[in-house]
């Protein structure tokens with residue numbers, strides 16, 4: 001376990017671990033495979049493995065090349081698997097990095113656990129490491145402690161942050177398998193895992209994380225998460241035949257739906273209008289363009305959640321376009 005201080009640094013560390021592993025075992029690999037529409041952070045390395053978009057257009061000349069596999073859209077999952085199989089066949093890929101089950105900043109795109117399990121299978125066959133970026137999905141967000149559990153897989157490297165301290169204080173952890181640890185554990189100092197920061201494993205942040213772990217241990221957190229997940233399923237029901245919305249979806253405690261609008265994407269005109277509309281009602285909902293999503297704290301009540309769904313329904317009638 002290697003500590004750092006943000007989701008971005010946990011991913012940066014994961015990439016360095018993957019590359020360092022192959023170098024230290026004497027079989028260097030240099031390619032990283034990524035999933036289209038992903039977001040992994042805002043440092044140069046993490047922007048490089050994220051989707052090219054408005055977030056990083058200005059820094060494009062500095063971003064390194066990656067191999068991209070398509071998002072496993074419903075009914076087209078095999079294309080994703082085939083592409084990964086093809087890019088990993090020559091054994092130049094050090095790692096595949098994915099956001100398991102839910103791609104966050106890319107638009108709350110959701111895919112099934114069996115696809116994740118298949119990706120892990122292909123990775124294993126070609127010796128490619130699987131990095132699970134659970135910065136957003138970890139700590140119960142998708143209904144289980146970690147999203148990978150739903151695919152019954154164990155990644156080679158796992159990134160955790162946000163929920164690690166209940167979102168209260170910056171802390172991150174990158175977890176690696178014993179093989180990756182051993183490749184860096186040597187009397188040969190050139191094999192050291194070279195990453196450091198003044199604030200690595202900051203004691204105050206670790207105390208907050210321990211307090212969070214105690215809450216998970218002592219309070220019925222899993223039950224709360226199950227209740228919230230059920231409330232989303234019920235809450236989304238009323239939008240299924242609402243003409244202003246499409247693609248109502250939820251995975252655990254994350255719910256999302258797309259508002260039919262003239263333009264889509266992060267910079268869609270509708271985004272700031274929706275945000276202002278909700279703020280006027282005292283609600284902090286941050287739309288990703290025309291994508292509305294709810295990722296509430298686990299202590300939210302049914303009444304509060306209903307209020308959010310009421311406001312979303314109202315926003316649909318006010319701003320949505322009919323098909």
Ligand SMILES: Cc1ncc(COP(=O)(O)O)c(C=O)c1O
Pocket residue numbers: 006007008009011039040041042099104105133134135136137161162
């Ligand atoms: C999946 C994922 N990875 C990485 C990050 C980056 O985390 P941070 O903002 O703490 O650097 C985020 C942040 O939203 C994220 O959702």
